[in-house]
Amino acid sequence: MNKRRIEIMDTTLRDGEQTSGVSFSVSEKLTLAKLLLDELKVDRIEIASARVSEGELKAVQEITHWAAEKDYLDRVEILTFVDGGVSLQWMEKAGAKVQNLLTKGSLNHLTHQLKKTPEQHFEDISKTLQQASKQGIKTNVYLEDWSNGMRNSKGYVFQYLDFLTKQPVERILLPDTLGVLTHNETFEFLSQIIKRYPDIHFDFHGHNDYDLGVANVMEAIKAGCHGIHLTVNGMGERAGNAPMASVVAVINDFLPEVEIAVNESSLYKVSKLVSAFTGFGIPANKPIVGDNVFTQTAGIHADGDSKKDLYFNDLLPERFGRKRKYALGKTSGKANIQKNLQELGLTLNNEELKKVTQRIIELGDKKERVTKEDLPFIISDVLNSGGYQQKVFVKSYVLTHSKGLKPSTTVALEINGELHEAHAQGDGQYDAFMNALRKIYKSKKREFPKLTDYAVRIPPGSNSDALCETIISWDNNGKEFITRGLDSDQTVSAIKATEKMLNII
Incomplete structure (x- = not known):
């Protein structure tokens, strides 16, 4: 079966940086850009918004200099604006070659924010696109608030798409800007558009306000979308964007007709680095990259794993450069302790194991957290207590x-x-x-x-x-x-x- 190739565009360095309280330094942006393209192997990265600051310009210059040497310039993208060419001048200074032009994808935004007619907006966009072509800059176009546009002003969206299909545009980027779509709407809206414009490359950009980001991305791919936008750790405005690690695992396990280039064994490493750079902690229960997601706590689970991997699923930790752990606490039981003892190369008889289990339960009742490294001390303490x-x-x-x-x-x-x-x-x-x-x-x-x-x-x-x-x-x-x-x-x-x-x- 010929698989359909889906582009992954990572926007951690642009949309992810819009997470409240997050700002990457120049060196951090360069380090992450290298990791995302060279190690995680995403197809494209959106790294900045034009005209933000001198620091942002410096970071983009560093990245584009490195990308030019690696022949990656076409994979590095900048968010730009319909501003009479000011963003394009900024891009020239930055050495960037691909703009993601922010335009209005709903009549509501167009009327109340820009206070323009569709025809006036299209004319401004056309001028920006012509100028970009003259400067040798490729253009992708964002339809901001597209999801509400499809709900409330579908005629405008199709009028705009009819116009865009005749312009020098590489890709059309369809964002659920406010994170309001259900998975059913995502599939329905994208199916309509892709059937109507079969020769155009469409990306879907999902937000996670209702915790539907992953489900919406899945439906976007099923609807025939050609690219998806993700962020490491689901960073981004408000509740964030569709999270990279979860989406990659879902595609690999549930969409066999699709292939992506992302190296899933690097997901955890990149996730931890982004967390360290931003101070944006990873919840312990976050799928794929959270501390607890490959940790069995209940003793019955460890017992089942020992007998026939009864509590394993396809999300094997080794896929993501991780290991399964067995927590020690009041619910862990003898099976969890045995698993940890095996890793330490220790063996206990049944009577000794009962005593150690009882001590760990006592610590768990006191809300204390016990780790594998504590076990030799507990064993020594418990077993030496029986000498008198x-x-x-x-x-x-x-x-x-x-x-x-x-x-x-x-x-x-x-x-x-x-x-x-x-x-x-x-x-x-x-x-x-x-x-x-x-x-x-x-x-x-x-x-x-x-x-x-x-x-x-x-x-x-x-x-x-x-x-x-x-x-x-x-x-x-x-x-x-x-x-x-x-x-x-x-x-x-x-x-x-x-x-x-x-x-x-």
């Missing part, structure tokens, strides 16, 4: 730290079923806790070990907020030993390590 019979319990404590006052602690300690309380001050909360314990042990005429070393660490490579480990070395009448405590709170982890020491002695 617990007879000493730190039942409760109050830690205070106030400006101008020494830290203090009140401790309730149970030894062999007998409860003891003490209050003490110290140089810090843990020091106060230790002084309170010493009081109790002194009153009971019991030996109390000497603390010889104290270290705190977090699991190497962990980005978790769940755990820190406190390792304390003790000297008990010349016998040295170490205890460890694990908790999300540093002082509490030290108290847990100390409780273990009290049971050992």
